[in-house]
Amino acid sequence: EDFMNQQALKGFKNILPVIEKAHDDSLAFHCYYKIGVLEHYFDSLTAAKSHYEMAIAVKSRLPSLSDSFLFKPYLFVGGIQYNNNQFDSALINYKKAEEIARKYAVTLDGTNRLYNTLGAMYFETGNFSQAKNYFEKAIALLGTPNSSNEGLLINYKINLAATLTRLEEFDEANTIYQELLKKDTSNNDILHNIGTVNLRLGADRKA
Numbered sequence: 419e420d421f422m423n424q425q426a427l428k429g430f431k432n433i434l435p436v437i438e439k440a441h442d443d444s445l446a447f448h449c450y451y452k453i454g455v456l457e458h459y460f461d462s463l464t465a466a467k468s469h470y471e472m473a474i475a476v477k478s479r480l481p482s483l484s485d486s487f488l489f490k491p492y493l494f495v496g497g498i499q500y501n502n503n504q505f506d507s508a509l510i511n512y513k514k515a516e517e518i519a520r521k522y523a524v525t526l527d528g529t530n531r532l533y534n535t536l537g538a539m540y541f542e543t544g545n546f547s548q549a550k551n552y553f554e555k556a557i558a559l560l561g562t563p564n565s566s567n568e569g570l571l572i573n574y575k576i577n578l579a580a581t582l583t584r585l586e587e588f589d590e591a592n593t594i595y596q597e598l599l600k601k602d603t604s605n606n607d608i609l610h611n612i613g614t615v616n617l618r619l620g621a622d623r624k625a
Contacts (some may be wrong), residue, residue: 423456423460424460424461426456427453427456427457427460428454430449430452430453430456431453432445433449434449434453437449440574443476443479443480443483444480444483446476447476447480447483447487448472448473450469450470450472450473450476451469451470451473451487451491453465453469454466454467454468454469454470454472454473454491454494455494456584457469458494458498463498463501463502466494466498467495467498467499469576470491470494470495471491471495473488473491474488474492474495485518485521485524486516486518486521486526488514488518488588489515489518489519489526489528490515490527490528492511492512492514492515492518493511493512493515493528493531493532494552495511495589496508496509496510496511496512496515496535497535499511500512500535500539505539505542505543508539509536509539512535512539514534515532516532516533516536519532525559528573529559530555530556530559530560530570531556531570532572533552533553533555533556533559534552534553534556534570534574534577535552536552537549537550537552537553537556537577537578537581538577538621540552541577541580541581541584546581546584546585547585548583549577549581550582551584552577553574553577553578553581554578556574557571557574557575557578560574569599569603572598572601572603572604573604575597575598576598576604576607576608576611577592578594579594579595579598579611580611583611583614583618586618588615588618588619589613591615592612592615595608595611595612595615596612600614613625
């Protein structure tokens with residue numbers, strides 16, 4: 419996989435100058451984006467971010483480019499900034515991605531992860547009501563549990579229950595945790611969090 423991605427990255431970089439010289443903005447967008455994804459794969463985050471931003475900039479030259487194409491570049495730039503602790507900049511790009519997602523009746527791929535990350539950001543900044551809102555949105559988008567999404571769903575529900583604990587909605591948080599215990603995964607974290615709920619309720623022995 420690494421070898422194939424290296425070859426793909428080399429190919430895109432070789433053809434990009436030809437595309438730019440021809441002023442083919444539509445092809446340039448896809449080339450910038452693909453280079454960004456591949457640089458991201460190899461953890462070349464500065465190069466990845468630069469190419470995502472070049473892809474986004476194509477919109478000003480090509481108004482006919484659908485906003486849906488910009489969703490992932492905004493999402494990925496936000497992710498790089500978030501991991502670099504650039505929370506304000508990350509929030510700006512995440513909000514741009516969210517604004518695009520709201521325009522479409524069909525759920526854009528990655529929207530559930532966007533909502534979960536926004537929930538995490540609001541949780542970290544102490545805005546627990548807004549965090550709850552976004553975690554609930556992320557869970558709703560995943561829908562019915564299945565083999566492909568169950569891990570994400572468990573993670574999102576743990577996040578929601580932790581937020582409910584901070585909001586002192588202890589019964590609801592405990593209900594979620596008890597439901598998750600039946601899945602027999604992440605049990606150490608879940609049991610620890612149930613202990614925290616009981617501690618907050620004054621049930622020290624049970625905690």
